[in-house]
Amino acid sequence: MAASDSDTDEGGAPAAGGAGHDDDAPEPRPEPVAAGERTASDDAPSAPRASSSDDDEGGAEEDDAPDSPRGPGAAGEQPAPDHAPVALAAAAEDEDEEGAVEAVQDDAPEAEDVEEEAQEEDADATEEDEDEDDEDEEDAPTHLPFAPAGEDELLDDATTVDPSYTISLIRKLIPKGSNLVKEFSDKSSSSDDGESTLSEYKDQWEECGCILWDLAASEPQAEHMIDNSVLEVLLENLRVADSSRVKEVCLGIMGNLACHESLVNAICLEKGLITTVVNQLFLDDVKCLSEAFRLLAAALRCSASVSWAEVLLPDEILSRMLWIIGNTSNFTLLEKSIDFISTVIDAQDVIAALIDPMLKVGLVDHVVGLLTTEIEKSPEEKLDRPGSLDMILRFMEELSAIHSVSEVMSSSDRLMKVLVSMIKSPDKDEFARYCASVVIIISNILTDGKHLVPMLSHDLPFMGGLFDILPVVPDDDQARYALWGTLPRILPRRQETEMDSSSLDQFASLFLGKFTLIKDDLESHVVDEENLSSEDALVLGWTSKCLRSISFVMEKWIEEKSSQSKQDAPPTGNSIDDAREVLSYCHKALH
Template sequence: MALDSNSIPLQDQEEQEPQLQDHNATAHHPSAPPDELFDISTTVDPSYVISLIRRLLPANANHKHNSSGFEALVQGLNADSMEKSEPTPPGDISPHSSKDASESMDIIDDFHKNAPEEGENVDLYGVPVGIEAWEEYGCILWDLAASKTHAELMVQNLVLEVLLANLMVSQSVRAMEISLGIIGNLACHEVPMKQIISTNGLIGIIVDQLFSDDAQCLCEICRLLTVGLHSSERITWAKALQSKHNLSRILWIAENSLNLQLIEKNVELLLATIENSDEVVHILLPPLMKLGLASLLINLLDFEMSKLMSEREPERYPILDVILRSIEALSVIDGHSQHICSNKKLFQLACDLVKLPDKAEVSNSCVTAAILIANILSDESTLALEIAEGKLFMFPSLVYSFQDLLSCTFGLISRHDMEVTLRICPDLPFLQGLLDLFPFSSDDLEARSALWNIIARLLVRVKEKEMSPSVLQQYVLVLVNKSDAIEDDLLDFQLGDLQSKARTTALRRIVSILNQWTTSKDYAKDNDMTDEHADDLSVDRLLDCCRKHSEHEPSTVSQGTEE
């Protein structure tokens, strides 16, 4: 017996009514894009995507270009629309799609109806009415292009030709940004990327957008070019960029832009030219270096460091990070590394960043700076001596921060005593900064190897037997204060042979310093300094740990090789 509708529970009726409404809605409207749906396994109606592409046809394309080419583009969209509107199993497409075949035949008429004519009303900004709708459709396609399936469907249905037509005519800067954004997302997928390369004239007009004056358009073009240089078609993109005219513009943007997002995207593009295959590096890096890439990156770092020391602006942290990554990548390229490794200003900036007391917010940048320092020291070992002798001065605020750190931790040193100590052993804040970085580099073998290498180079220059107990005490306090970080690194990780030897050298130097401190305790007691001693248990624990892990490998960093 059939149930009467009145006998159905109220909750069930409420659940059934929206279903009926949804079914009726799909009879008149295209399927919603995936980002507006719940997590339901479904596909976007192909005819919906084609309808969006059709709506992006530039209204004035027939006036700016030969009509035969435009008519061919329109007919191609019509043909694809008819093909995609063939019946499919229920649930895959909405009922409205059966109408698309007949509707698509009217696209040329629709195009002419929507085209602006002389004297047509415009808004307060002089933009033809309907640009908001164009931008809405474009943004939907921008989102859809992030999906590989949708991206391939879009390029099959002439989206690249439509976007090329838009880039070739006068459009609003927002429309230009959307067009570049769609292509940027398409370029993230292999098949659409090949289609971009094969679309006649597209790469050239994309590169021409570097000379736009709009910051957001420039952000999208830099992102698109970066994706291109990282793709399997990187050589084609590199050749498209290699002219002095284009490369000069890229450097000019980095040097003159005030837009933080644009600076970040632009330097990411520069990083893509440095951190790439040998073929791309050979094409792009020599002309960039001749145009002053190295000095530009160092000047950008100098500016970001001055901002970091004066005021903390979190939105600038990604810029600092990508600049350092670019410089570090450049420091290991044969034939170009000398421009980095011979620059003492850069070395000082990197050291100052490592010495920064509060590293949590810029930890990635500090770790990159440490790797950069290790790279530089491998070419310019005498700089380690300059650190030890205090020839590379740090920011005054860092001197006081280091003194405050020891005072808060141990309550034992005045500012005057700290200044005297730093004149005798000015590498103490740098050593402290290096040890601070171990927790931030636990998953980075290269970074940990760099840290041990630098520490070894510093500690072989420490003359613990020639130091007064008060000066030696500062070294011990720094080491003991970071004993947990040292022990965690020794216990949890294994290094390769070369890195292990550098670490062994550092550990043996720590053992020597701690042993000298142990033998000097009688002198300290005689001079009434017992309250200022580091905890004996902490010293003994660190000493035992370092001895244990320094017994198996020969040291590699010696006084003779470092001079």
């Protein structure tokens, strides 16, 4: 989604105010306004500042924890210090005359350090400034408290922010002319003189919004914000604001509030919140969409999740969500949208309500398209979004474990072509980090796609690729389980297979070439057959079937080649000896 010129100065992304708009990401929907475009209006303030071009070139980074509170920094970064709770002085300068406190650092220094800093600052202060400070202290709340003398532990942020300051911040977010103004006039001694210019209002709105975004990461502060009608204010902004930046900040604050387990239920039951948030999915701004998906994921973890799921049921909404997943080039938006679907999968009541409707509007097609596009990217393009392929494949693992989804996947020739080509890839160094997921997906699909077995059972390079994965996943129990579960399905069986001489040669060559890998894996995973877990028992059964298949091929091949005349150019003695060695190992392992 491209950012418009009105969003940035010289192409930079918004800095201290929060996540910048991604210039490189294509717009999810081409017809509305470009991502990040802002329309100035009395009730829709836009971002007052933009970062330098260096910030824009840095790009958005991945959040460390998708469902943990985050600040308004660039896509997962911690917020810049000029608006974070640790340095609120910039906002406080405008607040002194309105009853708000100035600022204090979360990591409050010891009293000794505070006194030394105060002495240095007072050295430059005039007598007149000191008199004005005394007068301010009489009319406004006292300065935020510092650590008591002699106390080494840092104060919790809940104790370093005056409650009236938080209320004043919330009040600054009320859209001009809203009926909420009177409600807050009763709660706060601060008031708006009504004479501030539109530009001043915009600057003040973003500064206060970003501070609240930070404070919402603290559970005590989040509780205080909710008790003082912050949800009503945020919803009012989402309904009337035209600015993408305003919407992003509102969604970011709500996302942080919803990350607190003790509060999420109350938040999700707020009147009008569900519909208002879902409507934001039709915006064309990657930052707003990322925050909307983050909030939706948090909402689906609450007790009211079924109510949210019902709002998502219309085809138009589900199609929009899946379209975003399948078409965004922004890593953070892809991550948040995939995390949302993963949350749907994990919630039993929600998946029961949404999975069939999502399949109906093309869930599998969108995900297959996403995988195919990622695979076909050039090395340079892949560097722009590192980790995307791994995330997509793990997402497909989750989907393939659902019976109804696996059935649809098994009918996708396009998907099987991509997965098989990854197994057969000669570049195992690049493929190693993904092969475990690919094997698991194939194993799950074959459970519901038995019609695929004949095709795969004649693809010897595919079988060879599976054997090559054995040393890649020795410590990944799930991948090894899936691998040994797949091999017996596609290897030749004595009672079913009649092979001609050519096929026999090909299978014998495959087993002779890969047997060291098979042997090494079996000998490094010896189990106590008298105390087997259910998983070990299954793997033991599958490996036994594979060894019987290999024995069957070796016996027939030795018999055929040993009976050939010299004129038929039989293989060397060493080749037959190697086959006999493989056969002997199989017999011992099976008995």
